[in-house]
Amino acid sequence: MKHRFIPMTETDREEMLKTIGISSVDELFADIPEKVRFQGEYNIKKAKSESSLTKELRQLASKNADSQSYASFLGAGVYDHYKPIIVDHVISRSEFYTAYTPYQPEISQGELQALFEYQTMIAELTGMDLANSSMYDGGTALAEAGTLASGHTRKKKLLISETVHPESRDVVIAYAKGQSIEVVTIPQKDGVTDMEKLEELMDDQTAAVLVQYPNFFGQIEDIQKVGEIAHAAGGLFVVSSNPLALGLLTPPGKLGADITVGDAQPFGIPEAFGGPHCGYFAVTKKLMRKLPGRLIGETTDEDGKRGYVLTLQAREQHIRRDKATSNICSNQALNALAASVAMTALGKIGTQEMAYQNIVKTRYAKEAFQKAGFDVVFEGAHFNEIVVNLKGSIKGINAYLFAQGIIGGYDLGLTYSDLQNHALIAITEQRTKEEIDALVQHTAACVQELEALNA
Numbered sequence: 001m002k003h004r005f006i007p008m009t010e011t012d013r014e015e016m017l018k019t020i021g022i023s024s025v026d027e028l029f030a031d032i033p034e035k036v037r038f039q040g041e042y043n044i045k046k047a048k049s050e051s052s053l054t055k056e057l058r059q060l061a062s063k064n065a066d067s068q069s070y071a072s073f074l075g076a077g078v079y080d081h082y083k084p085i086i087v088d089h090v091i092s093r094s095e096f097y098t099a100y101t102p103y104q105p106e107i108s109q110g111e112l113q114a115l116f117e118y119q120t121m122i123a124e125l126t127g128m129d130l131a132n133s134s135m136y137d138g139g140t141a142l143a144e145a146g147t148l149a150s151g152h153t154r155k156k157k158l159l160i161s162e163t164v165h166p167e168s169r170d171v172v173i174a175y176a177k178g179q180s181i182e183v184v185t186i187p188q189k190d191g192v193t194d195m196e197k198l199e200e201l202m203d204d205q206t207a208a209v210l211v212q213y214p215n216f217f218g219q220i221e222d223i224q225k226v227g228e229i230a231h232a233a234g235g236l237f238v239v240s241s242n243p244l245a246l247g248l249l250t251p252p253g254k255l256g257a258d259i260t261v262g263d264a265q266p267f268g269i270p271e272a273f274g275g276p277h278c279g280y281f282a283v284t285k286k287l288m289r290k291l292p293g294r295l296i297g298e299t300t301d302e303d304g305k306r307g308y309v310l311t312l313q314a315r316e317q318h319i320r321r322d323k324a325t326s327n328i329c330s331n332q333a334l335n336a337l338a339a340s341v342a343m344t345a346l347g348k349i350g351t352q353e354m355a356y357q358n359i360v361k362t363r364y365a366k367e368a369f370q371k372a373g374f375d376v377v378f379e380g381a382h383f384n385e386i387v388v389n390l391k392g393s394i395k396g397i398n399a400y401l402f403a404q405g406i407i408g409g410y411d412l413g414l415t416y417s418d419l420q421n422h423a424l425i426a427i428t429e430q431r432t433k434e435e436i437d438a439l440v441q442h443t444a445a446c447v448q449e450l451e452a453l454n455a
Helices: 010-020 025-029 050-061 086-091 109-126 138-153 166-178 195-201 223-232 285-290 333-371 394-403 433-454
Strands: 157-161 182-186 206-213 236-241 259-263 279-283 294-300 306-313 385-389 422-426
Touching (some): 109 279, 109 294, 138 157, 138 166, 138 236, 157 166, 182 195, 333 385, 394 422
Parallel strands (some): 157 182, 157 206
Antiparallel strands (some): 259 279
16 A cells, blocks of 8 residues: 555654654653743644545645636636646656756756746747746746846846836836835836836936836737837846747847746646745846856767766856855746747647637627726737726625636725726636636626615
8 A cells, every 4th residue: 555644653753752752742741841941732633544535635724715616717827728738747857857057967868957947938939038937926937037137237226117017017116125226117108117217217227127018918019119118228138928828929128128027827827726846047148147046058978978967157156156146046947937838738839829719809808898888998909818997896896706607807996096996807818718708797787786785
């Protein structure tokens, strides 16, 4: 019989105590005065058998709402995308899910090659020269990009668009505070970065301009123009991008980006209630040696056989702290592997088709909401998401939708004071026409009920 856990018997306990020369567990704590010891009973449930505990945990887990049993229209940075079944098969292999940093390349060739392929695919998608082997997530990758830009240019000011994910902006501000870097927000206008305000704020003390593409509202920014403004003043241009969207959109590297970052979650990584995910970080060659994290390289051994090694290790545990480019980055290798397996399974054509379905279905949802009398507030090209004025409390409407088996959109009033009663609706290739129609119909029915109650 296979045991996931090996129980300890009383005989085992007695042998262990005898080995260390004591007669009871209480003797282990003899040096702790009686008066400071906890004398009561802990307010926790009594221990259960494995089968009983497993049953209870399953019952608790069944109370969770997820995108397997509900039609989810909640995006805002984490999305319900198709995940090829081979992803779980590969990452469930023990040589991958038990691995950490491949310090010894001679016994880590499989993992090193997988990460090398991940770097290569990210570089191709983003149009950049090279990418590292992963970061925590998209938000921390963007913050690392800001500190890299400040260190490279020796300037202490960052401009970040209001259309960048609010949580990512908060992370950038938190990172910048420790480096005494000023972070200035560029206002949005009609759902995209206000170019006039950007030109006003841009000066020779600006280290970089940070934008998102597609942005938090699902709008496609004119990032080429943003890059031109940044470079004209001597700053760097940083783009945070959804990698799936780059299956169809012109990659940032082709539009002047110096650094492109983002989250690889759309490729084979589950939503998992917001994490863990996998940030990617890609740069031009001129910034290669300032890249945070790790860089896997391809080489040959003394016999001319191809092999993989850690080419660049920029953490303080590898080099002197004052020379490290990042003291806050970690190995997300398992999630990076999941992303590389998903990208490989999809291929170029599959990635393009997946991105195309996101665009087409988002367009359908936009038109369906408009036909139902709702205002989709921002014009222009969209990807994944639209902003809809639902004319009522988003919290109340989402509660109504949830009772119908639908997870509603993100309440933009939580982070944008001028967008009260507006929802950010996410539509991925996973959503069917029937699910989109049901969302619109139930939303309209809920709003009618609310209007009748308020009449």
